[in-house]
Amino acid sequence: MWINGWRMLTVSMVSFVILGCVEKGMSGDLEKRVDGLVSAELQAKHIPGIAVGIFQKGEIVLAKGYGYANLEHQVPVTTATLFQSASIGKQFTAVAVMLMVEEGKLSLDKSIRQYFPDAPISWQPITVRHLLNHSSGIADYFEAMGSDGIAAFDLRRDYAPDELRHIFYRLPLSFEAGAEFYYSNTGYALLGFLVKKVSGQFYAEVLQERVFKPLEMKTARGISEEDIIANRSAGYQLRQGEVKNQEWYAPLVNTTADGSLYFSLLDYLAWDRGLRAKAILSEASWAQIYTPVKLNSGQEYPYGFGWSIHQSKAQPWYHHSGSSQGFNVYLSRHLADDITIVALTNLNGSEPWQLVDGLAEIIDPQLAKIAALDDDK
Numbered sequence: 549m550w551i552n553g554w555r556m557l558t559v560s561m562v563s564f565v566i567l568g569c570v571e572k573g574m575s576g577d578l579e580k581r582v583d584g585l586v587s588a589e590l591q592a593k594h595i596p597g598i599a600v601g602i603f604q605k606g607e608i609v610l611a612k613g614y615g616y617a618n619l620e621h622q623v624p625v626t627t628a629t630l631f632q633s634a635s636i637g638k639q640f641t642a643v644a645v646m647l648m649v650e651e652g653k654l655s656l657d658k659s660i661r662q663y664f665p666d667a668p669i670s671w672q673p674i675t676v677r678h679l680l681n682h683s684s685g686i687a688d689y690f691e692a693m694g695s696d697g698i699a700a701f702d703l704r705r706d707y708a709p710d711e712l713r714h715i716f717y718r719l720p721l722s723f724e725a726g727a728e729f730y731y732s733n734t735g736y737a738l739l740g741f742l743v744k745k746v747s748g749q750f751y752a753e754v755l756q757e758r759v760f761k762p763l764e765m766k767t768a769r770g771i772s773e774e775d776i777i778a779n780r781s782a783g784y785q786l787r788q789g790e791v792k793n794q795e796w797y798a799p800l801v802n803t804t805a806d807g808s809l810y811f812s813l814l815d816y817l818a819w820d821r822g823l824r825a826k827a828i829l830s831e832a833s834w835a836q837i838y839t840p841v842k843l844n845s846g847q848e849y850p851y852g853f854g855w856s857i858h859q860s861k862a863q864p865w866y867h868h869s870g871s872s873q874g875f876n877v878y879l880s881r882h883l884a885d886d887i888t889i890v891a892l893t894n895l896n897g898s899e900p901w902q903l904v905d906g907l908a909e910i911i912d913p914q915l916a917k918i919a920a921l922d923d924d925k
Contacts, residue, residue, distance in 0.1 A: 783874020
């Protein structure tokens with residue numbers, strides 16, 4: 549019964565909106581056009597819920613929830629609904645690392661064996677920078693575990709951090725450090741362990757104290773299966789056209805620094821304001837974050853520290869997607885129009901970057917699209 553009700557969802561069920569103006573004369577029909585586009589996505593892809601934010605110059609143009617955060621309880625999505633960050637969380641891990649660099653506790657260009665001397669000798673050439681920009685050569689643990697005598701990664705097993713780190717030590721190196729770009733969740737999980745090693749604090753605690761609190765990201769936090777968390781969305785997956793609950797993960801699996809955070813639309817607005825102001829870190833650190841990786845060959849690859857980096861209207865375009873545990877999310881910042889678009893969904897495989905492309909086209913048809921780009925998917 550409730551599935552039929554969900555499929556008949558109309559835009560009249562949206563939760564909350566604040567409208568500004570992107571261009572003179574545009575605000576009058578913006579909401580209607582966005583509603584139409586989002587409604588079509590909900591229906592075509594069977595997405596339970598979507599939160600959409602459009603921010604310009606640090607202010608809300610539109611912030612709105614559509615559909616359900618929880619199908620079983622018929623809870624609507626609002627601007628306060630928390631969605632898992634998935635890999636968008638990597639840009640926050642990068643900030644935690646750079647805070648340690650600024651304090652002299654980490655060095656970008658020193659071997660990670662300086663911090664983990666028990667790591668394999670073969671890892672000696674791998675630096676902190678290599679982990680940040682995915683050029684370390686360390687295989688992705690989701691893909692590599694299950695071969696070479698290593699047991700497959702078990703989502704239902706609680707791996708202690710040190711246990712997981714020592715499993716990582718056994719993963720194969722795909723190439724010489726710095727030779728190629730290869731997106732690896734392993735690198736960012738290791739960065740979280742590094743932050744704990746040098747600071748004495750879990751990486752999410754560092755973020756809570758030094759990023760979320762000062763930027764007034766009031767509901768941003770690390771994932772916890774134990775805590776009572778207000779406005780937490782449920783995640784879903786689609787199987788043969790039918791919506792199912794997400795696959796269950798063991799609690800500790802949901803704490804690694806490759807993307808284990810919760811954010812609402814309002815948290816993303818606060819984050820966007822912090823990014824615009826270049827808060828928290830020094831100008832030099834932000835420059836490092838937004839510098840494309842330079843491979844050993846001298847060739848650049850369009851990825852910095854937790855961000856894909858491209859050009860749109862001859863200005864920087866920073867973006868990243870995330871997909872995990874029944875959630876797909878996408879954050880896109882076009883500096884040319886000083887516009888940020890975020891789409892948060894609670895269905896795995898919903899590909900929200902396609903929705904963001906459509907929203908960007910509504911705002912400015914000249915803005916670049918991600919259709920031909922797949923660096924961070």
